Amino acid sequence: GENVEQHPSTLSVQEGDSAVIKCTYSDSASNYFPWYKQELGKRPQLIIDIRSNVGEKKDQRIAVTLNKTAKHFSLHITETQPEDSAVYFCAASKSNYQLIWGAGTKLIIKP
Amino acid sequence: ETGVTQTPRHLVMGMTNKKSLKCEQHLGHNAMYWYKQSAKKPLELMFVYSLEERVENNSVPSRFSPECPNSSHLFLHLHTLQPEDSALYLCASSSGAGKTGNSPLHFGNGTRLTVT
Numbered sequence: 001g002e003n004v005e006q007h008p009s010t011l012s013v014q015e016g017d018s019a020v021i022k023c024t025y026s027d028s029a030s031n032y033f034p035w036y037k038q039e040l041g042k043r044p045q046l047i048i049d050i051r052s053n054v055g056e057k058k059d060q061r062i063a064v065t066l067n068k069t070a071k072h073f074s075l076h077i078t079e080t081q082p083e084d085s086a087v088y089f090c091a092a093s094k095s096n097y098q099l100i101w102g103a104g105t106k107l108i109i110k111p
Numbered sequence: 112e113t114g115v116t117q118t119p120r121h122l123v124m125g126m127t128n129k130k131s132l133k134c135e136q137h138l139g140h141n142a143m144y145w146y147k148q149s150a151k152k153p154l155e156l157m158f159v160y161s162l163e164e165r166v167e168n169n170s171v172p173s174r175f176s177p178e179c180p181n182s183s184h185l186f187l188h189l190h191t192l193q194p195e196d197s198a199l200y201l202c203a204s205s206s207g208a209g210k211t212g213n214s215p216l217h218f219g220n221g222t223r224l225t226v227t
Contacts, residue, residue, distance in 0.1 A: 004153070032213035034213075036216075042220065043115075043201065043218040043219060044154075044201070044216075045218070046215040046216065049215065051213075089154065093213055095213060097156075097159050097166060097167045099156065099216075100153075101153035103151060103152060103153050104151070104153075
C-alpha cells in the first residue's frame with residue numbers, strides 16, 4: 001500500500017547548526033506535502049507545506065524542497081534554536097482523507 | 112486557546128468499561144477527524160466526518176464508535192477496549208469538504224488513554 005518513509009528517526013544537532021529531515025513517498029499521485037511539529041506533550045501543528053506544482057518553499061528559518069521525479073521531499077531548518085526541539089512529522093496526500101504520515105523524527109538541539 | 116478542545120486530557124479505563132472522548136472546534140471548520148497516535152508509529156487516521164457525515168472509516172474495530180452531532184462536535188465512544196488500544200487519541204478539524212483538496216489540519220491536545 002501507499003506509505004511514507006521518514007529519516008532519520010532521531011537527529012541531534014548543535015545549536016546554530018542546520019537540520020535536514022527527509023521523506024520519500026510511494027504514490028506518484030500525491031500532490032500535497034505538509035510538515036507538522038509536535039512538542040513534548042502538545043498537539044501537532046503545521047509549520048510548512050508544499051504543493052506539487054512548486055519545488056521549494058521558504059518561511060524564515062524553515063524550508064521544504066520537493067523532488068517529484070524521485071518522490072522525495074525534505075525539511076530544512078537553519079540556525080537551529082532550543083525551541084526547535086520536537087518531533088517532526090511529514091505527510092503526503094491526494095486529499096485530507098488520504099493523508100499518509102511518516103513515523104516522525106525526534107530533533108534534539110544540543111546547547 | 113487552541114481552537115480545538117479535547118476532553119478529558121487523561122483517561123484510565125478497564126476493559127469492561129464504557130467511556131467517551133469529546134472534541135469541540137471553534138474554527139468554523141466543516142470536517143473533523145479522529146487519529147490514533149502510538150509511540151514511534153505514523154499517525155493512524157480512524158474516522159473522518161465532513162458536513163456531519165462519515166466519509167472515511169479505516170477498518171477501525173467496532174469497539175470504537177464515532178458520533179458527530181453537528182459540525183462543531185465530535186465524540187468517540189469506547190467499549191470493551193483492549194490494552195493495545197492505549198494511545199494518544201487526537202481530534203483534528205479542517206476547512207473544506209469533499210474527497211479532493213487539502214487544507215491544514217488543526218489538532219486538539221489529545222486524550223491520553225490507558226486501558227488496564
